[in-house]
Amino acid sequence: MTDATAPAPAPAPADGKRTRVRYLILLLIFLLTTINYADRSTFSIAGDAAQADLGLSPVQMGYILSAFAWAYVIGQIPGGALLDRFGTKLIYAIAIAVWSFFTLTQGFSAFLTGGAIFAGLFAMRFAVGLAESPSFPGNARLVAAWFPGSERGFASAVFNSAQYFSLVVFAPLMGWLVHTFDWHSVFFVMGGLGLVAAFVFWKLIHSPVEHPAINQAELDYIEAGGGLIRMEDKVKKTSAFTWPNVKQVLSSRMLIGVFIGQYGINVLTYFFVTWFPIYLVQERGMNIMQAGFAAAAPALCGFVGGVLGGAISDYLLKRTGSLTIARKTPLLIGMLLSALIIVCAYVDNSMIVLVLMAVAFFGKGIASLGWAVVSDTSPKELVGVTGGIFNTFGNSAGIVTPIVIGYIVAATGSFDLGLWFVGLHCLLVIAAYFLITGKIERLQLKSAA
Numbered sequence: 001m002t003d004a005t006a007p008a009p010a011p012a013p014a015d016g017k018r019t020r021v022r023y024l025i026l027l028l029i030f031l032l033t034t035i036n037y038a039d040r041s042t043f044s045i046a047g048d049a050a051q052a053d054l055g056l057s058p059v060q061m062g063y064i065l066s067a068f069a070w071a072y073v074i075g076q077i078p079g080g081a082l083l084d085r086f087g088t089k090l091i092y093a094i095a096i097a098v099w100s101f102f103t104l105t106q107g108f109s110a111f112l113t114g115g116a117i118f119a120g121l122f123a124m125r126f127a128v129g130l131a132e133s134p135s136f137p138g139n140a141r142l143v144a145a146w147f148p149g150s151e152r153g154f155a156s157a158v159f160n161s162a163q164y165f166s167l168v169v170f171a172p173l174m175g176w177l178v179h180t181f182d183w184h185s186v187f188f189v190m191g192g193l194g195l196v197a198a199f200v201f202w203k204l205i206h207s208p209v210e211h212p213a214i215n216q217a218e219l220d221y222i223e224a225g226g227g228l229i230r231m232e233d234k235v236k237k238t239s240a241f242t243w244p245n246v247k248q249v250l251s252s253r254m255l256i257g258v259f260i261g262q263y264g265i266n267v268l269t270y271f272f273v274t275w276f277p278i279y280l281v282q283e284r285g286m287n288i289m290q291a292g293f294a295a296a297a298p299a300l301c302g303f304v305g306g307v308l309g310g311a312i313s314d315y316l317l318k319r320t321g322s323l324t325i326a327r328k329t330p331l332l333i334g335m336l337l338s339a340l341i342i343v344c345a346y347v348d349n350s351m352i353v354l355v356l357m358a359v360a361f362f363g364k365g366i367a368s369l370g371w372a373v374v375s376d377t378s379p380k381e382l383v384g385v386t387g388g389i390f391n392t393f394g395n396s397a398g399i400v401t402p403i404v405i406g407y408i409v410a411a412t413g414s415f416d417l418g419l420w421f422v423g424l425h426c427l428l429v430i431a432a433y434f435l436i437t438g439k440i441e442r443l444q445l446k447s448a449a
Contacts, residue, residue, distance in 0.1 A: 017217070019213060021214040022146045022147055022208075024204075026158055026159065030158055030162050032201060035197050037167070037273065038170035040128075042103060045292060046174070046183035053183065058406050058409050059406050062402045062403045062405065065406070067125035069129060069270065069397070069398025070129065072132060072395045073391075073396050073398070075129070075133025078388075079091070079388055080389070083388075084383070088142055088207075089202070093205075100198060106128075107186075107191070138384075140371050140383060144227070144375045144383050145208055146222065147375075149226040150317060151314060153317065153327070153369060154307075154311055155310070156371040157306050157309050158306070160306055160371055161302070161368070163306075164302030164303035164306060168300045173189075173292075174292060178289075228380060228383070245382060246385060248379075248446065249379065249443065253438065255386070256437075258433070258437055261331075261370065261432035263428075264426065265394070266397035269364070272298070272299075274398075275415070279418075282415075283415050284350045297354055298360070300358075301362040301365070305364065305365025308366060313329075323440040327373050331429070332430060335427070335429045335430050337363025338364045338367065342419055342422075342424075345417075345419045367429070371387075374387050374390050378443065379443050397425075404421060405421065
């Protein structure tokens with residue numbers, strides 16, 4: 001039995017070959033998201049050296065590591081509304097430039113003294129989070145506009161897998177920078193790279209109907225498969241952001257399950273991009289350069305799992321016609337694998353720990369289809385806002401996880417209970433999708449009477 005709302009297969013072009021500009025757009029989204037996640041993790045790589053140099057306690061570190069997420073969560077709905085109102089290109093380009101500027105300024109934090117050290121670092125991390133808030137809703141809008149439904153799982157998985165690829169590429173680089181120069185250099189290099197990326201994004205990103213390289217065959221293919229190719233046209237005329245419409249999104253049982261699930265998945269994400277390198281140094285006795293390279297191994301497995309999960313999901317969609325089966329099956333398998341992170345609390349051998357972490361992050365990669373689900377289920381008038389709400393729930397994990405683990409380490413002197421905290425959230429994700437969400441389909445807004 002198929003879902004009635006599953007997107008129809010896009011037709012082959014009647015005349016000539018269609019272009020493949022959508023894959024160029026996907027590559028650009030992937031590279032930008034790679035930089036995005038690397039900027040989030042700068043303080044986790046530089047953190048052990050900065051903690052010793054600046055005299056920060058584990059609890060202070062927990063709050064500094066969480067500062068990004070406080071702002072990121074606050075900015076999600078406003079960021080989504082700005083995207084829906086002014087368009088993806090303008091808002092996203094400004095966001096890249098601003099978060100890169102505040103990443104760079106963290107390199108000057110050694111000039112701060114006393115209580116200003118903690119306050120200044122918290123404020124700069126907060127500013128990075130606020131500026132990054134439109135990024136993933138912007139990615140969701142680009143995927144919804146550029147890809148037919150039958151390719152959306154893969155496209156969403158590719159940009160989402162950038163969170164792992166960023167650490168494969170940048171964790172060793174940042175570890176080398178700290179080891180060879182000092183921890184300040186991480187922020188200077190990553191901030192400068194982001195400013196260059198903002199310029200490249202502005203030059204290369206266009207809506208499907210405005211892109212100079214696309215042909216009509218590809219446009220027809222995307223639109224026939226459910227791609228919202230004229231999404232950017234509408235933002236210049238009107239916006240569907242009204243509180244009654246937002247209330248419909250927030251009261252949808254299907255979306256509530258999706259939102260809770262993303263929170264659970266992101267607990268694992270934020271452990272990895274905040275405490276994981278510090279865990280390798282403090283609990284497993286590695287130096288920062290070793291930790292940088294060791295962190296790349298699970299990240300590489302997460303990247304492979306992310307791409308594989310998207311491919312499996314799209315394959316299942318083509319075979320079954322059911323969005324529900326296609327999105328939920330990889331999620332179940334992935335989260336069961338991710339729960340193995342708990343076993344690390346009972347293993348002494350560091351190599352076995354890294355293998356278990358690699359399996360856990362491979363599973364998380366397979367399960368990371370939340371943004372595909374958002375593209376599938378968001379009301380077409382509120383893709384940005386729905387993505388913002390989704391990311392608000394998801395990134396509340398970025399507030400909770402670093403602080404809770406910081407208190408656990410301060411109280412117990414160990415990360416063991418922190419690993420349990422992370423692993424149990426994998427089971428929460430399964431419960432959210434299978435007990436709350438139900439059938440996956442696009443939400444249709446009801447007009448006001």
